[in-house]
Amino acid sequence: MAVRRLTVDVPDRGETSATPSSEEAASTEPPVHPAALIEKARAVRRHVIRMIGHVGSGHPGGSLSATDILVALYFAVLQHNPRDPHWPDRDRFILSKGHAAPALYAVLAEAGYFPVDELSTLRQWGSRLQGHTDVNRTPGVEMSAGSLGQGLSFSIGMALAARLDRSGYHIYTLLGDGECDEGQVWEAAMAASHFHLDNLTAIVDRNQLQLDGWTSRIMDLEPLADKWRAFGWHVLEVDGHNLARLLDAFRQAKGVSGRPAVIIARTIKGKGVSFMENNVDFHGRAPSRDELDKALRELA
Amino acid sequence: MAQTASIREAYGRTLVELGKRDPNIVVLDADLSKSTMTRYFAEQFPDRFFDCGLGEQNMVGIAAGLAASGKIPFASTFAVFVPGRTFDQLRMSVAQPGLNVKIVCTHGGISVGEDGASHHSIEDLGLACSLPGFSVVVPADAAETAQAVMVAASTPGPFYIRLCRPASDVVHPAECRFQLGVAELLRQGDDVTIIATGLMVPAALEAAAALAGEGVAGRVLNMSTLKPLDREAVAGAAAETGAIVTAEEHLLHGGLGSLVAQAVAETHPVPMAMVAIKDTYAKSASAGELFRHYGLTSTDIAQAVRSVLQRKAPRGR
Ligand SMILES: Cc1ncc(C[n+]2csc(CCOP(=O)(O)OP(=O)(O)O)c2C)c(N)n1
Ligand SMILES: [Mg+2]
Numbered sequence: 001m002a003v004r005r006l007t008v009d010v011p012d013r014g015e016t017s018a019t020p021s022s023e024e025a026a027s028t029e030p031p032v033h034p035a036a037l038i039e040k041a042r043a044v045r046r047h048v049i050r051m052i053g054h055v056g057s058g059h060p061g062g063s064l065s066a067t068d069i070l071v072a073l074y075f076a077v078l079q080h081n082p083r084d085p086h087w088p089d090r091d092r093f094i095l096s097k098g099h100a101a102p103a104l105y106a107v108l109a110e111a112g113y114f115p116v117d118e119l120s121t122l123r124q125w126g127s128r129l130q131g132h133t134d135v136n137r138t139p140g141v142e143m144s145a146g147s148l149g150q151g152l153s154f155s156i157g158m159a160l161a162a163r164l165d166r167s168g169y170h171i172y173t174l175l176g177d178g179e180c181d182e183g184q185v186w187e188a189a190m191a192a193s194h195f196h197l198d199n200l201t202a203i204v205d206r207n208q209l210q211l212d213g214w215t216s217r218i219m220d221l222e223p224l225a226d227k228w229r230a231f232g233w234h235v236l237e238v239d240g241h242n243l244a245r246l247l248d249a250f251r252q253a254k255g256v257s258g259r260p261a262v263i264i265a266r267t268i269k270g271k272g273v274s275f276m277e278n279n280v281d282f283h284g285r286a287p288s289r290d291e292l293d294k295a296l297r298e299l300a
Numbered sequence: 301m302a303q304t305a306s307i308r309e310a311y312g313r314t315l316v317e318l319g320k321r322d323p324n325i326v327v328l329d330a331d332l333s334k335s336t337m338t339r340y341f342a343e344q345f346p347d348r349f350f351d352c353g354l355g356e357q358n359m360v361g362i363a364a365g366l367a368a369s370g371k372i373p374f375a376s377t378f379a380v381f382v383p384g385r386t387f388d389q390l391r392m393s394v395a396q397p398g399l400n401v402k403i404v405c406t407h408g409g410i411s412v413g414e415d416g417a418s419h420h421s422i423e424d425l426g427l428a429c430s431l432p433g434f435s436v437v438v439p440a441d442a443a444e445t446a447q448a449v450m451v452a453a454s455t456p457g458p459f460y461i462r463l464c465r466p467a468s469d470v471v472h473p474a475e476c477r478f479q480l481g482v483a484e485l486l487r488q489g490d491d492v493t494i495i496a497t498g499l500m501v502p503a504a505l506e507a508a509a510a511l512a513g514e515g516v517a518g519r520v521l522n523m524s525t526l527k528p529l530d531r532e533a534v535a536g537a538a539a540e541t542g543a544i545v546t547a548e549e550h551l552l553h554g555g556l557g558s559l560v561a562q563a564v565a566e567t568h569p570v571p572m573a574m575v576a577i578k579d580t581y582a583k584s585a586s587a588g589e590l591f592r593h594y595g596l597t598s599t600d601i602a603q604a605v606r607s608v609l610q611r612k613a614p615r616g617r
Contacts, residue, residue: 057414098418123414125585125593131416146418147381148354178331181353211331212339212351218331219353 034076037243040110041071045272046299047106051122051129053292058123058131061282062176063103065207065240065267070107072246073172082112085139091169092158094143096151097176097205098132099284105129105138113140149182151175152202156192159200159260170254173202178210181219186231192260193232201253202233202262205240207269209280225264233262240265273298302502304467305442308406311463312337314449315374319345325453328363328375330356336376336406360386360401364393367400372453378412379405379421379462383428394458395431401459402452403428408438408462409549410577410594411499416584421462422577426554428460429527435480436527437461438548440501441471444524447478455480462498464549466587469502471522481525483533489517492605492612493537493544497523497556500547500575506598511605518605529559535567543612545604547575549596571611573604 044067052058074080078091095104102122109116114128121127128137132146143154155173162169179185192200204224212218221227225235234256238249246265253261269283270276273295276287287295318325319341326348333339333351342349352359356377363373375382382405383390394401410420428436435457439445445463452459471486486501487508496504501522508518519541521533538544544564548556557574564572577594591597 055414123416123584125583125589127584129584131414131584132418134417144418146416147385178354181331181355183355183357210353211335212329212333215353218351219355 034243037071037075040075041068042299044071044103044106044110046296047119048102049273049287049292049295049299051102051119052286054120055123056286058102058286059099059284060276060287061269062097062205063100064271064273064276065269066100066174066205067103068241068243068246069174069203069205069265070103072243072250074107074111076247077250082140085113089167089169092142092171094151094155094171094173095133095145096173097148097179098145101133104133108140148176148179149184152185152188155200156188156195156197159197160195162199171200175202175204177204177206177208177215177221180204180221189228189231189233196258197260198257200260202260204262204264205267206264207267209269209283211283213280228262233260235262235264237264240267241271302469305470306467307439307442307445307463308337310442310445311404311449312340314446315341316344318453319348324370324372326366326371326373328352328359328373330354330359330377330381332377338376356381357386357389360389361393363401364399372400374402374404376404376406378419379408379424380419383424383460387427390431395433398433399458400456403459404449404461404463406463407465409464409499410582410590411464411466411549411587413587413590414584417581420582422551424462425526425550429554429559433458434527435459437525438498439524440498440522441468443472443474443476444478447476448524451478451480464499468499471501478524481528481530483530484522484524486522487518487520489519490541491517492609493519493521493541494547494601494605495521495523495544495556495560496547497526499549500596503598504547504601507601507605510598510602516605523556526556526559529563531563531567534560534563538564538568538570542570543608544570544572545575545601545608547601550576552576552578571608573608575601575604
């Protein structure tokens with residue numbers, strides 16, 4: 001079976017939590033930094049900045065906050081085959097926050113779905129890399145997105161189908177925290193636990209910023225973990241930039257039975273580029289020429 | 301180069317003017333206040349501004365409740381989310397009770413550009429025009445936008461005003477007057493009428509100027525109000541010029557072309573051609589490239605005029 005995964009050295013741990021419905025995915029052990037994944041994440045961040053800088057539009061902030069999550073998934077968690085994107089038994093990854101498409105494209109290219117050179121065509125006429133994900137154009141993309149709030153419902157459909165087909169694949173869905181304002185997210189949250197979908201893991205990119213500003217000021221989500229819990233989900237909270245902890249959380253999430261799991265990944269919008277970090281201005285603005293150079297120096 | 305001005309900027313500034321005049325004006329947004337420019341109002345009147353986060357359906361419902369309680373709500377986001385995502389809320393909570401809700405959405409059409417199909421709003425006019433009781437307006441430039449927003453505020457009943465993302469060519473002097481439901485004659489001519497809306501208005505004027513060089517006298521109407529449609533102006537254009545070309549930044553179905561065709565068929569049938577997006581979603585690219593690829597340039601309008609003229613009945617029958 002041609003499945004691309006980097007081997008990383010992460011201590012294997014079972015379900016160790018005292019409280020069954022919620023736990024800190026981090027353990028008492030010092031964080032393990034899988035060096036290969038960290039290097040991948042740097043490469044992906046460089047791609048993201050270059051692609052967006054080159055075309056002059058796109059969403060750097062939410063792409064950079066999601067980068068480590070995507071790298072963990074595509075290089076250490078998902079069972080997938082870049083040479084056979086439609087392999088029926090592959091795990092599914094749904095990017096519900098479609099504006100982070102540049103990060104997904106960079107990860108897909110690094111994983112071998114299409115040439116890395118193609119990344120520079122982002123958002124241009126004739127490109128397979130549309131501004132927001134398009135399932136009919138990009139190898140490896142599972143869902144068209146861009147209008148927020150729709151990915152979790154779609155994932156439930158896939159999870160139900162997997163159960164009907166007695167297939168063992170797992171569905172992973174990445175949501176923005178601002179995206180969780182959408183009512184449809186909570187309709188889906190209710191349905192996923194109602195259907196006991198333990199083949200579904202949601203990840204919330206909890207960078208605390210949406211478009212107009214801090215989530216606490218625009219539409220307060222807290223207590224977010226309690227909300228998911230109240231909707232019947234197994235909740236894990238984790239540092240979304242610590243690859244070892246992320247892998248650990250993914251392992252724990254997959255081990256949950258009888259209900260879906262959500263990983264609330266604490267992240268920093270713009271992570272990795274000092275002047276983009278926690279800066280809402282870079283939600284949907286491309287770096288200037290100078291900013292691009294500066295960002296690439298920081299990510300060298 | 302024609303002079304340009306931002307339609308969205310005009311909207312934002314006009315809201316502030318309205319806010320100063322009338323304490324009943326309230327504004328809602330769905331986490332896009334920096335793009336729709338409702339942020340100016342938010343800065344001036346924080347107590348009368350409600351950011352609903354990414355909750356468009358909720359926003360429309362809240363606007364309906366405010367309107368039912370005597371407020372004049374302006375609710376804004378991208379045109380792709382309202383009416384699309386909130387169609388039933390508009391239908392049930394706004395259109396059926398006939399509430400005084402003003403929906404003003406930006407980023408209409410494909411001039412949004414690089415964001416791609418998910419953000420291209422090409423069905424919104426069809427959806428909005430299908431709602432009984434709604435007035436639907438697509439201003440052609442910044443001056444007309446300011447006027448239309450003022451008129452919406454003072455005209456009871458639900459409105460959908462669609463604005464575009466890019467700055468647009470200045471068509472009107474600042475002191476222009478927008479009249480709801482009245483087509484605006486921008487260029488006189490007897491051979492054919494080009495009826496355009498939004499960003500296609502400057503393109504229509506350009507096409508008419510080019511056609512003049514070929515001896516074709518094209519009339520140009522700015523049909524900024526799609527609903528209620530100025531049937532009289534349409535019937536007059538059909539009778540007096542004998543051929544009609546429509547031009548819009550929208551799907552062929554359900555927008556200006558469809559509405560004008562209905563009016564022409566019922567009043568004075570003449571040959572028609574429609575410049576619009578043909579039953580497809582557009583891709584990512586710059587606005588200019590998309591207009592070329594999907595046939596929305598002045599050249600496409602001129603070509604449509606030439607084709608319709610061939611089907612026109614000979615003069616002086
Ligand atoms: C339904 C919908 N409403 C509005 C938007 C416009 N929009 C794009 S991104 C965004 C903010 C999203 O915030 P969040 O989910 O926190 O994303 P992140 O911080 O991860 O970039 C908004 C309002 C959209 N894409 N879809
Ligand atoms: Mg966020």
